[in-house]
Amino acid sequence: MFTTYEEAVFWIHSRLRLGIKPGLKRMEWMMEKLDHPERRIKSIHIGGTNGKGSTVTYLRNILQEAGYQVGTFTSPYFEQFNERIAWNGVPIKDEEIVRLANDLYPLSLELEKTDLGGPTEFEIITAMALQYFGHVQPMDIVLFEVGLGGRFDSTNIIYPLLSIITNIGLDHTAILGNTYAEIAGEKAGIIKPGTSVITAVKQEEAKPIIENKAIEMKATMYSLDSQFCIENHRSTLNGETFSQRTPFREWTDLEITMAGTHQTENSSLAIMAVELLNQYYSFLIEDEHVYKGLKKAYWPGRFEKISNDPIVIIDGAHNEEGIMALVTELQKRYSAQKINIVFAALSDKKLDQMIMNLDTIAESITFVDFDFPRAASAEDLYTISRNIHKEYSKDWKRAIEEKYSSLQKDEILVITGSLYFLSEAKPYLLDVVNR
Known part of the structure; x- marks a missing residue:
């Protein structure tokens, strides 16, 4: 067991030696032992090749402006390890990392003795986040960023209110596949039965994969440039301005301070998610919360x-x-x-x-x-x-x-x-x- 933050983080990082082990069996085993914290969490699941972190931060800032307590699970961290598990944008404390590591350490030892083998670093961190938001510090909503792919990613143990797939790119091809279609199939693995999915995927060979998975799961799909679209985009000295049309309404004169056309797409996904939360999940998010949240959103290392x-x-x-x-x-x-x-x-x-x-x-x-x-x-x-x-x-x-x-x-x-x-x-x- 660990008494210091340094000991806990060293142990977590030591799990890197196990590499990447796709599959959910080890996560399912740990969730059972932890009394299923994942079932106690209202969540949104965000996958895709690029833009996951930015989409999370747009959505988090809007929800915070509306007064909600928002948890986030993101990767990789930028300045300190604790960032990966955060509450209203503030990384959890060192002593909370120690507590969570101590919750997982004996389970790791026990799991290593089974045919499943020991958990990887990312599985340990994911389990820590689920334990934290499920049993230690419940939130109004938690935003979970996919680590790699989707279908076999350890975060796919959750059953979210909504799923978001930002885009598809040829990354991690050795694991996810060599074509946009193959990678789209892995990303689409986060779509759950009856759960709406929002996406900015554009490639002609990838879009049908997402669409067919949504149909299979009876999940309503909202796709950029189809069900919602960006209009009147203009780059400014301090970021971007644009309007957005959705099935529910039109937004005008939206402003973001993160630069790039791709950031208008990421923020449009967050806006679409907010509308679905308002329409179908009894969230109360006013226009001013959207405008202020978008403008305040900041994610380090993005232009x-x-x-x-x-x-x-x-x-x-x-x-x-x-x-x-x-x-x-x-x-x-x-x-x-x-x-x-x-x-x-x-x-x-x-x-x-x-x-x-x-x-x-x-x-x-x-x-x-x-x-x-x-x-x-x-x-x-x-x-x-x-x-x-x-x-x-x-x-x-x-x-x-x-x-x-x-x-x-x-x-x-x-x-x-x-x-x-x-x-x-x-x-x-x-x-x-x-x-």
């Missing part, structure tokens, strides 16, 4: 401007679709400036396409190493790039500081790639900028 003079941006574009969205936004907002990029990534991503897209806009690109088990080496990334002004460094701190200090008036610095890398880089970058 986040760290400095205005010179301009420094960090963005967790960790897969091909994320890179494409970043490139589009940079071209739209900073076409007159020279763009210098520092990039780090995990080795299991489609690195060739990601780097090819970055090459098209980069005045210079620096590839760096960082300390993470699946991190790609800077030299390997460098080899893929075709940029004329490319380099690599084993010391990401030195690379960032050198790039920042050498920026000219017509240049900007963009630090992007793995969210695990950005979580390390952001505090250091803030220190560099504020010196």
Whole structure:
């Protein structure tokens, strides 16, 4: 058993050695032992390739503006481990992590002796979240972000009020499949019988998969550009403005401070979810709560401007679709400036396409190493790039500081790639900028 936060977190992270073990049998076993906390929670389930965290934060802020107590389960964390389980946006306390780890530790030992084998790190953290929101600190509603895929993800033990599938991208193909259709099938696995599903999936080969699963589950489906749509979108200095038409009404002059067309799509999913909560689940969410919640919503590492003079941006574009969205936004907002990029990534991503897209806009690109088990080496990334002004460094701190200090008036610095890398880089970058 654990007496300190450090001991508890070390044990949780030690479960990484078990890797990814798709399937719900271990979760079902732990839920039975914990007296089924998942059955006590009102929840919304959010899956998809990109945009899950942003959609969660839009929805959470709206619900909080309406006075609801909102729990969230998200991954990965950005600044501290406790962020993964939060209450009204505030990470749970260290002592609560210790308590939850102690609840799960003896079950882990017992489970390891069975044919199912020991639980993975993500299964442990998911079970901790379910225990917390089910038995320790009940909420009015909890937003659960899918970890990987959907069908066999450990969060799929819940039975939510609503399901949201943000989009489909070719990520984690070794596990989820090599086509949009195959990946859509895994994502659609979170759709439950009779439970409405909201989606922004666009690919022609993926949409029918989601639709057919909804029909099979007798689940009403609300699809972006079909049942609801975005209109009058305009980018501003501080974010985006747009209107939205739904089956129930029209919203005008909506504002968000997270930049990018993709963020209007993420926020539109949250608005659609709010309308369904109002219409069918007796939630009382007024217009002002929606407008204020959207405007307040902030999610670190998503086209986040760290400095205005010179301009420094960090963005967790960790897969091909994320890179494409970043490139589009940079071209739209900073076409007159020279763009210098520092990039780090995990080795299991489609690195060739990601780097090819970055090459098209980069005045210079620096590839760096960082300390993470699946991190790609800077030299390997460098080899893929075709940029004329490319380099690599084993010391990401030195690379960032050198790039920042050498920026000219017509240049900007963009630090992007793995969210695990950005979580390390952001505090250091803030220190560099504020010196």
